[in-house]
Amino acid sequence: MAVSRSQGAPCTGALLFFCVLALASLTAWNESGAAGRATTQAVRVADVVDGDTVILSDRRHVRLIGINAPETGKRKRGSVDQPLARAAQTYLRELVAGKGVRLELGPERHDRYGRTLAHLWLPDGRNVQELLLARGLAAVVAIPPNIGQLKRYQGAERRARANHLGIWGHPYYTPIAAAQLQAKDRGFRFVHGRIRKIRRSRKYIYLELSPSLSVMVPRGDWAYFRESPEDLVGREITVRGWVTRYQDSLRIRAGHPAMLGLVY
Numbered sequence: 293m294a295v296s297r298s299q300g301a302p303c304t305g306a307l308l309f310f311c312v313l314a315l316a317s318l319t320a321w322n323e324s325g326a327a328g329r330a331t332t333q334a335v336r337v338a339d340v341v342d343g344d345t346v347i348l349s350d351r352r353h354v355r356l357i358g359i360n361a362p363e364t365g366k367r368k369r370g371s372v373d374q375p376l377a378r379a380a381q382t383y384l385r386e387l388v389a390g391k392g393v394r395l396e397l398g399p400e401r402h403d404r405y406g407r408t409l410a411h412l413w414l415p416d417g418r419n420v421q422e423l424l425l426a427r428g429l430a431a432v433v434a435i436p437p438n439i440g441q442l443k444r445y446q447g448a449e450r451r452a453r454a455n456h457l458g459i460w461g462h463p464y465y466t467p468i469a470a471a472q473l474q475a476k477d478r479g480f481r482f483v484h485g486r487i488r489k490i491r492r493s494r495k496y497i498y499l500e501l502s503p504s505l506s507v508m509v510p511r512g513d514w515a516y517f518r519e520s521p522e523d524l525v526g527r528e529i530t531v532r533g534w535v536t537r538y539q540d541s542l543r544i545r546a547g548h549p550a551m552l553g554l555v556y
Contacts, residue, residue, distance in 0.1 A: 333395040337388040343380025343429060345407065346388060348395075355407040357398050357438045358445045359421045359430040360480050362459065375464045380429035387420055388412065398438035411441055422448045428458020431465075431480075431532060434548035436513050442550060467530050470501035473542060477535060483544065484530045490521045497521050499529075499552075505542045507531050513547035517554070529553050 336349040343361025346354050361384075362377035396411040403409055412420035419441070424430040425448035432445045452460055459465040468477065470485030485501035492498070497514060499507040499521070507529075514521070530553040533544040546552055 331397050333397070334392060335395045336392050337390065340381060340385040340389050343377060343384055343424065346384070346412070353405075353407040354395065354410050354412070355403055355405075356421050356424075357409050357411050358432060358434070358441055359424060360433045361424065361430040363479060375462050376429060376459055379458070380424060383427065383429055384420070384424065387414065387423060391415075393420070398440060400438050409438055419444065421445055425449045426452055426457075428452040428456075428460050431459065431482075432550065433532065434550035436516060436547050439548060439550075442548075446550065470505045473502070473505055473535065475537060475542070477542075478537065479534060480532070481535050481544075482530060482532050483535075484528070486526065486528050487524050490525060492521075499524065501529075501531070504540070505544070507533075507552065508543050508545045510545075510547050516548050518549075 337346050338349045338351075339347040341347060341353070342364045344356045344359055346356075348354060361380040362374035363371075364374075364377045364381060365372040392415060394413040394415075395408075396413060398409055398411070400409055414420065421430070421441070422444055425432065425445055432442070432449045434442050452458060465482060467482040467484040470483050473481070473483060483501070483505070485505070488500045488502070490497065491500060491506070495511060497509045497511060499509065501507065509517075509521075531544055531546055531551060532553075533546050533551055536543050536545075549555075
């Protein structure tokens, strides 16, 4: 049956209305970052705090996703700079201070200190984290769910390690044996050991490397691992992460295989 132009007009109008509605909904979805989708913003960097933290012109503090640079000393705490901390800070300042950059937010938007979590991109398309890693001025960290650029960052770190650049050529960053780790060895560390046994709690799976050191994996993050916890017993790993003290033991939280040196 033929359809007249007058009969077709309402359908076209209705279709246009629903298309506009769908486009508006999609735009709002993208801007809000619903369902963990990353969003981007044009911003200007006002200052650089250290090798992995910047302050924007709107006063937001941004912690760069996916890397950890050597720590600068805190005068009030009487701590000193870790080796290459100032080199990382200086290079990051050269890259972004006073400049416009593109901010790419991850699924998790803020850390426990209230800092914005983001990837930074230069106007020419280069990724800031990747540049720091390529010079050996930072190490990769994988903290779910913000792991969208993990492979890119691992590639940059791998090249720097192969050429012994930056931290990969400095004895301070040589992995320490788990059994030798002491209470004073806190902060971000590289630790080598063999998984001796597995313990479980309601929230965590513990990979015990020594009587005094365990790797804590949140139960919800075990989905990133291919093996069952028991299959890792006897496996040698080099874990990277922040060493914290709990009662008389030390712990490192690691929610992704990349933090344990496991390559899938």
